[in-house]
Amino acid sequence: MIIGIDDTDSKEGMCTTYLAAVLIGKLKPYGRLDGYPLLIRLNPNIKYKTRGNAAIAIPFELKNRDEAEEVKKITIETIENMAVFSEENTNPGVVFIEEKRNDMKSDLAHFSLCAVQDVLEIGDALEILRRHGISYKSFKNGRGLIGALAAAGFALCGLSDSTYELIAYRERKRWGELREIDEDSVWEAAGIPGTWDTVDYKNESIVFAPHTPDPILFGIRGESESAVQRAFSMIKSEPVERHVVYKTNQNTDMHLVHANISEVRDDRSYVLSGTVKTFPKTIEGGHVFFELTDGATLDCAAFEPTKGFRGIVRQLRPGDEITVYGSVKDNTLNLEKLKIASLTMQELKNPLCCGKRMKSKGRGQGYRCEKCGAARKEQETVAIQRNISPGFYEVPPCARRHLSKPLIRFRQPQAASSCVH
Ligand code: ATP
Numbered sequence: 550m551i552i553g554i555d556d557t558d559s560k561e562g563m564c565t566t567y568l569a570a571v572l573i574g575k576l577k578p579y580g581r582l583d584g585y586p587l588l589i590r591l592n593p594n595i596k597y598k599t600r601g602n603a604a605i606a607i608p609f610e611l612k613n614r615d616e617a618e619e620v621k622k623i624t625i626e627t628i629e630n631m632a633v634f635s636e637e638n639t640n641p642g643v644v645f646i647e648e649k650r651n652d653m654k655s656d657l658a659h660f661s662l663c664a665v666q667d668v669l670e671i672g673d674a675l676e677i678l679r680r681h682g683i684s685y686k687s688f689k690n691g692r693g694l695i696g697a698l699a700a701a702g703f704a705l706c707g708l709s710d711s712t713y714e715l716i717a718y719r720e721r722k723r724w725g726e727l728r729e730i731d732e733d734s735v736w737e738a739a740g741i742p743g744t745w746d747t748v749d750y751k752n753e754s755i756v757f758a759p760h761t762p763d764p765i766l767f768g769i770r771g772e773s774e775s776a777v778q779r780a781f782s783m784i785k786s787e788p789v790e791r792h793v794v795y796k797t798n799q800n801t802d803m804h805l806v807h808a809n810i811s812e813v814r815d816d817r818s819y820v821l822s823g824t825v826k827t828f829p830k831t832i833e834g835g836h837v838f839f840e841l842t843d844g845a846t847l848d849c850a851a852f853e854p855t856k857g858f859r860g861i862v863r864q865l866r867p868g869d870e871i872t873v874y875g876s877v878k879d880n881t882l883n884l885e886k887l888k889i890a891s892l893t894m895q896e897l898k899n900p901l902c903c904g905k906r907m908k909s910k911g912r913g914q915g916y917r918c919e920k921c922g923a924a925r926k927e928q929e930t931v932a933i934q935r936n937i938s939p940g941f942y943e944v945p946p947c948a949r950r951h952l953s954k955p956l957i958r959f960r961q962p963q964a965a966s967s968c969v970h
Contacts, residue, residue, distance in 0.1 A: 550608075550609045550610075550611060550620065550647050551606055551609070551644075551646040551649070551701045551705055552572075552606065552607040552620075552624055552644075553604065553605070553642075553643065553644040553646070553696075553698055553699070553700045553701030553702075553704070554569060554572075554604065554605045554606075554693075554697050555603075555604035555605070555641070555642055555694075555696025555699075556597075556604075556639060556640050556641050556693025556696060556697075557628060557632035557641045558599050558632075558633060558636075558639065558763070559599060559633035559635075559636035559638070559639055560599055560600070560636075561633070561636070561762060562633065562724060562763055562764075563631065563632070563633050563764070564763045564765055565603055565604065565605055566588060566603060566605060566716055566765070566795070567631075567764040567765070568605075568627060568631045569586060569605040569607060570716070570791055570792075570793045571627060571791075572607065572623070574791065575623055576609060576620060576623065576624075579609075579611060579612060579616050579619065579620050579623075580610045580613075581609075581610055581612075582607070582609060582610070583609055583610040584608045585713075585774075585794060585795060585796035586606065586795050587605065587607075587608075587700055587703055587704050587795060587796055587797065588605060588714060588716075588795035588796070588797040588799070589603065589604045589606065589661075589665075589700040589797065590602060590603055590665070590798055590799055590803075590804075590952045591604060591664045591665050591695075591696055591699060592664065592665055592667065592668065592816070592817075593804060593818065593876055593950055593952055594668075594815075594816040594817065594876050594877075594878060595668065597638055597640075597692060599638065599639075601951045602696070604693075604696030604697060604700035605795075606700035606701045606703060607704075608704045617647060621645055621686075624643055624645075625643065628641050628643060629688075632688065634688065634689070639689070640687070640688060640689040640690045640692040640693050641688040641689070642685065642686075642687045642688070642692065642693030642695070642696065642697040643685060643686050643687075643693075643697055644683055644684070644685040644694065644698050645683070645684045646683055646704075646705060647683075650681070653705065656677050656680070656681065657681075657698075657705055657706055658702060659968055660673065660677055660698060661698075661699040661700075661703050661706065662803075662966060662967075662968040663968040664695060664696065664698075666803075666805075666817060666818070666968050667817060667968055668816055670695075671690070671692055671694060671695060673695070674694040674695045674697075675691075677698060678698065683698075685698075708798055708801075709801075710801040711796050711797060711798060712772060712798075712799055712958075713771055713773060713777050713794055713795065713796060713797065714769065714770045714794070714795050714797050715777040715778065715780075715781050715792055715793070715794045716768045716792060716793055717765070717766040717767055717781065717784075717789040718764045718765060718789065718790045718793075719764050719766045719787065719789075719790060720787070720788055721764070721790070723787060724763070724764055725762040728758050728766060728767075728786070728787065729787040730755075730758060730766070730767065730787070731784070731785035734783055734785040734786075735747060735755050735757070735784060736755075737783055738769070738780040738781075738783040738784050739780070741776055741779050741780040742776065743771050743773055744769055744770060744772075744779075744780045745770055745771065745946070745955050745957055745958075746770050746800075746955065747769060747770075747780065748946070749945050751856075751857055751945050752856055752945055752946075752947050756947050757769060757770075764790075766786060766789060767784070767786070770799060770800060772958075774794050777794060778794070799951045800953065800954050800955055801954055801958075802952065802954040803952055804818040804876070805818050805819060805820050806818065806819055806820070806967045807819070807820045808820070808821060809821070809843055809844075809845070810823060810841070810843050810844070810845035810846065810847045811844070811845040813882075814877070815877055816877070817876070817877060818874075818875060818876040818877070818952075819873075819877060820872060821841065821843065821872065821882070822843065822870075822871070822872040822890075823841045823842050823843035823870075823871065823873075824841070824842055824868060824869065824870055824871075825839055825865045825867050825868065825869040825871060826840040826841060826867055827840040827867060828865075828866065828867065829865050831859075834853055836850055836851070836853055837850065837851045837859045837862045837863055838881070839862065841871070841873060841882075847881075847882055848880060848881040848882070849862075849875075849882045849884055850883055851944075852883065855944040855945070856944075856947065856948065857945060858942065858944045858945060861937060864935070864937040865889075866892070866893055866896060866933070866935075867893070868893030868896070869889060869891070869892050870889075870890040870891045871887060871888060871890060872887070872888040872890065873886075874886040874888075876950075885943070885950060885953045886941065886942065886943045886944070886953070886954075886956070887942045888940070888941045888942075889937065889938070889939045889940060889941075889942070892935050892937065892938075892939060894933060895931065895932055895933060896931060896933050897928040897929070897930060897931075898928060898929060898931050899928055900916055900927075900928065900929050901929070902918035902920070902923050902925075903918055905918070905919070905920065907919070907924075907925060910924075916928070941956055941959070
């Protein structure tokens with residue numbers, strides 16, 4: 550059986566992963582996990598999300614098939630007892646794939662990838678659930694069925710690329726209190742090879758623990774279970790109530806679709822190649838914007854939380870050939886990564902005369918020297934010195950989105966797949 554669960558939490562507390570961790574404990578007498586539980590991050594631009602648009606799938610091998618109904622009952626009761634129904638935006642959904650049938654696979658693989666890359670309706674999930682006779686239970690408006698089915702779909706069809714996260718949960722009596730974690734032990738654990746985003750070295754901060762009142766104490770991300778377990782064993786902290794190692798699509802870039810600028814739609818995420826069209830400009834609040842063109846034009850932004858990454862973006866010049874990675878909202882791509890293919894080494898400037906640049910006489914009317922009155926029609930090409938080099942640049946860990954693939958993972962082969970036809 551595969552159990553998919555989503556949308557049980559609120560900003561004030563709870564977390565779908567904690568509900569799953571408790572459920573895994575409750576189901577122990579009925580069988581065992583059939584592989585890792587999955588922590589799936591869905592489209593990061595969905596307006597209904599509470600935080601990171603996470604959904605969970607639990608692949609479970611029943612000791613006794615006759616106990617399937619009991620397992621479903623326990624799952625539904627756990628959701629009824631733990632989900633935050635009072636929150637308007639909490640609309641839990643749970644699905645149970647009881648038979649792993651091959652004829653479901655293409656529908657589910659497509660649906661799951663779309664849930665990460667596109668915007669779906671509750672009806673899209675219901676149609677697949679009914680077509681394949683998958684049992685489910687929804688609460689309130691049932692929007693959680695989208696994430697629940699998507700996570701279950703990945704458990705059925707597999708992940709083309711995956712990482713691991715070990716999540717440690719707090720004792721209930723400490724929820725909402727300051728987290729007690731020994732900082733030195735965290736900096737030491739952060740050095741374990743094959744783990745990342747435990748700390749942010751450049752910004753000198755610990756980034757693996759949330760600051761919200763939810764049950765998560767911290768999460769360690771990495772390439773393998775052994776790497777995250779090793780780092781976990783080094784952390785000194787308040788008591789850990791329980792911990793779970795999830796297999797995830799985090800840090801895989803699964804949300805990104807390769808496209809041209811003319812194909813871009815809001816609320817989706819892309820990889821786009823083009824030429825820098827305008828000088829970057831910094832607006833109030835420290836956000837940096839520039840235009841990218843491949844014929845069509847799109848605004849790209851490095852927002853203030855991306856810290857030092859903005860320093861790279863500010864160095865871009867019209868004519869630079871680049872590839873941008875990020876999500877589009879309000880017709881603006883929010884940069885997660887940037888690859889500079891080539892830098893322009895020349896720029897057009899007003900002609901030089903009497904030691905100063907000439908002044909423009911107005912659009913299309915040429916240039917005049919303010920000192921001697923000499924006139925010229927055209928700007929001149931001058932060599933410029935660049936302080937950046939071609940290469941790959943990324944936002945720091947403190948600003949990394951869950952799905953964003955860190956550059957240290959780019960040694961692995963990339964699987965490019967898209968749900969957009
Ligand atoms: P947390 O990270 O704390 O678990 P969350 O950020 O995962 O919370 P949810 O409470 O799960 O947010 O809310 C997200 C809602 O959006 C769910 O109901 C989910 O089914 C739905 N959803 C997820 N992906 C899509 C999508 N691609 N299209 C439409 N709805 C989606």
